[in-house]
Amino acid sequence: MTPPSPWAAPHPGAPVDAVVHVPGSKSLTNRWLVLAALADGPCTIRRPLRSRDSERMVDALRGLGCHVDDSSDEVWSVVPAPALTGGVRLDAGQAGTVMRFVPPLAAMADGPVLLDGHETARTRPVGPVLEALRSLGVQVDDGGRGTMPFTVHGRGALDGGEVTIDASASSQFVSALLLAAARFRDGLTLRHHGVGVPSAAHLDMTLQVLEEVGVRTARPDARTWRVEPGPVRAFDRSVEPDLSSAAPFLALAAVTGGRVTVRGWPPSTTQPGAWLPGALERMGARCRTTTEGLEVRGPAPGTLHGVDHDLSDVGELTPVVAALAALADRPGRLGGVAHLRGHETDRLDALVTEITRLGGRAEETEDGLVIDPTPLHGAELQTYHDHRMAMFAAVVGAAVPGVRVVDVATADKTFPGFDVAWERAAATRLEHPGPSR
Numbered sequence: 244m245t246p247p248s249p250w251a252a253p254h255p256g257a258p259v260d261a262v263v264h265v266p267g268s269k270s271l272t273n274r275w276l277v278l279a280a281l282a283d284g285p286c287t288i289r290r291p292l293r294s295r296d297s298e299r300m301v302d303a304l305r306g307l308g309c310h311v312d313d314s315s316d317e318v319w320s321v322v323p324a325p326a327l328t329g330g331v332r333l334d335a336g337q338a339g340t341v342m343r344f345v346p347p348l349a350a351m352a353d354g355p356v357l358l359d360g361h362e363t364a365r366t367r368p369v370g371p372v373l374e375a376l377r378s379l380g381v382q383v384d385d386g387g388r389g390t391m392p393f394t395v396h397g398r399g400a401l402d403g404g405e406v407t408i409d410a411s412a413s414s415q416f417v418s419a420l421l422l423a424a425a426r427f428r429d430g431l432t433l434r435h436h437g438v439g440v441p442s443a444a445h446l447d448m449t450l451q452v453l454e455e456v457g458v459r460t461a462r463p464d465a466r467t468w469r470v471e472p473g474p475v476r477a478f479d480r481s482v483e484p485d486l487s488s489a490a491p492f493l494a495l496a497a498v499t500g501g502r503v504t505v506r507g508w509p510p511s512t513t514q515p516g517a518w519l520p521g522a523l524e525r526m527g528a529r530c531r532t533t534t535e536g537l538e539v540r541g542p543a544p545g546t547l548h549g550v551d552h553d554l555s556d557v558g559e560l561t562p563v564v565a566a567l568a569a570l571a572d573r574p575g576r577l578g579g580v581a582h583l584r585g586h587e588t589d590r591l592d593a594l595v596t597e598i599t600r601l602g603g604r605a606e607e608t609e610d611g612l613v614i615d616p617t618p619l620h621g622a623e624l625q626t627y628h629d630h631r632m633a634m635f636a637a638v639v640g641a642a643v644p645g646v647r648v649v650d651v652a653t654a655d656k657t658f659p660g661f662d663v664a665w666e667r668a669a670a671t672r673l674e675h676p677g678p679s680r
């Protein structure tokens with residue numbers, strides 16, 4: 244059911260005690276889908292994320308001739324096309340993973356592939372991926388903009404070779420090329436020039452999934468990746484819960500002085516969410532792994548510490564971390580995330596605007612934000628078609644009465660039913676609040 248807009252963000256006013264189950268990882272689901280399209284046989288993806296971003300990837304694969312059976316919520320099967328087919332128009336929606344990961348597949352299709360998306364996605368950068376394909380001999384028509392819409396004129400096959408790009412605006416440029424490169428005749432040597440590549444966690448994830456399907460990769464130096472040519476082995480894989488979708492729920496424990504357990508937290512993972520327990524502990528929360536998952540216990544309300552965070556490896560978590568920073572006991576600096584200006588919205592600008600609307604103090608820096616916590620008041624918050632701005636607003640609303648959220652349903656980019664899961668968690672109460680259980 245579509246939630247009302249504006250949606251009244253629940254304000255528990257007491258410590259919560261929730262056990263939550265979050266949907267599968269967007270980043271892993273869409274990587275497995277891409278690899279399935281390139282695999283040497285039928286593949287099985289268990290516990291996938293079904294959301295706007297993964298639906299756009301499924302549609303793209305079907306458009307390229309793959310058979311995807313997603314009738315079950317538990318298990319999807321993908322039969323790769325004998326040869327990827329062109330002559331198709333694909334819709335990336337708002338999904339960065341679709342607009343960046345699909346062009347290298349399109350380059351191996353047997354005809355033109357037009358990729359377009361949601362109007363907010365038409366300003367997001369794709370240029371370095373398109374330039375890389377051009378330098379590998381593929382014709383790409385993008386009107387010189389480096390954004391959607393564009394047409395990749397598939398050639399059936401690519402020789403691969405050596406390519407240099409500037410991936411400072413998105414790690415997804417690197418992931419896109421690496422994911423497809425084993426199917427290039429000569430594989431790929433990819434070099435980055437420019438300031439650093441953000442989101443190291445997602446790059447590790449790309450190398451990890453490639454290894455799991457038998458693709459040989461190497462990292463000769465910090466700015467170079469090598470993918471050897473070879474088959475992508477057919478696979479049967481389960482998708483981890485999305486730890487970035489779990490982040491607001493962990494924050495709910497932190498800001499209410501309550502307890503939240505996220506079920507199925509993986510013992511080891513390449514997801515950026517692996518960074519969260521350490522960061523929450525530095526802010527005064529306590530985290531431990533139980534038989535159920537990861538449990539976070541928040542400090543007494545009002546005592547969450549403001550600390551500085553380098554988010555360069557885990558930029559996706561910034562909006563939730565910004566909510567925590569705005570509710571902390573002293574200023575905190577969030578750095579390493581200049582590229583968030585090119586996300587679903589300009590997230591640095593959006594966060595400053597919304598924190599200011601709440602009566603708080605925040606400023607943009609060259610590569611992030613400085614947040615100086617002050618007492619906040621209720622307000623109607625905008626979400627800018629950005630799922631993570633909806634999650635930011637929900638976390639603030641858990642600590643500040645009177646927060647209303649415009650278009651909380653936009654969270655369904657990665658978390659369908661976020662509002663219901665949030666209401667349920669926020670309605671729980673810890674029976675014995677206090678420093679220990």
Ligand SMILES: O=C(O)C1=C[C@@H](OP(=O)(O)O)[C@@H](O)[C@H](O)C1
Binds near residue numbers: 340
């Ligand atoms: O590869 C991925 O799955 C992602 C990489 C990151 O992109 P950027 O490096 O553009 O931030 C992240 O923010 C995005 O949500 C998902």
Ligand SMILES: C=C(OP(=O)(O)O)C(=O)O
Binds near residue numbers: 337340586587631657
């Ligand atoms: C930046 C994000 O998404 P995308 O995959 O569309 O880049 C995100 O999920 O925070």
